Amino acid sequence: MENYINEPIDLSALPRFEDVRLTRLQPSYLKVIWFNYALVYGTIAICAGVAFYFINELNKYWIPVAILYALVVILSILVSLLSFRNKGYAFRTHDAIYKSGAIAITTTIIPYNRVQHVALHEGFISRAFGLASIEIFTAGGDKSDIQIPGIEKEQAEKIKLLLMGKIINEVSNEE
Template identity: 55%
Template sequence: MENFTNETIDTKQLPKFEDVELTALHPKYLTVVIINSLLFITILVVGYFALLFFDSKNITTKFSIQLGIATAIVSICILLYSIISFKKKAFAFRNHDVIFRSGVIATNTMVIPYNRVQHVALHETFISRFFGLAEVEIFTAGGSSSDIEIPGIAKEEAENIKQLLMGKIQKQL
């Protein structure tokens, strides 16, 4: 009978993912983010003017000014949040895992070992395709949605990443 041991691990000696140099999203993706935000803001502003136009009898001047200011503030916040969010996203592919960092208020760092990856998908939105960019989605076992979505990668690089991950999956089988 073997002796059971359960040694303590010195957590200070573990490798730190924080020390890994992450790759920022492609600079062209900032343009995509801004265009998407402006499209949403356009819908917001059109809604504001539609409300003023179709319900002008019930809306006071004071309320329309307040609503206009609120719409402007929300629009600026959406644009700023989108830009800051873009700057906070980064990724890295290492020998045994993928790292993705995101988050504006709270930073979220996901580290997924390749042996957990079940499926990889490549997506291009209309606007991203125009700029030659794609998104890599990484799925692990047990989930119906992707665990990591890395947007703003040059399409050729995204295809290479997909091939790398598919190769890692094949080695596991």
């Protein structure tokens, strides 16, 4: 019987993911975010305006509602700006890293040997700006583990090919 060895790992010798320089999302993705906000908040404002116009009992509440609505819109814009600035991604030799969040920052690292599926998506607005998103799926879930938006479409296609190549290499190495 072989001697079982279970040595402790020197944590200070491990590479630090914090030291990796992340690629930021394309600046034009911020325009996609603004367009989506304008669409949603504009629709809500129009519906509220119609409601206040046709329902006379609501007229006495329009000023507090308008102030509250403006505060919600401003807060949403500030949070989305902060979130946009915090997002970044990197593809290293053995894994993919994605950092996101506005108030709480989340860094997700997925080793390539765990990746089972990669999808490239183009929304209507994103497509107009030449952008796409990459979704990376691992085993055991019906939704993606990482979704990286705001990548130039050509770059997103290269990333998808890179990840698909990693998946194929892992499968052929196992056989």
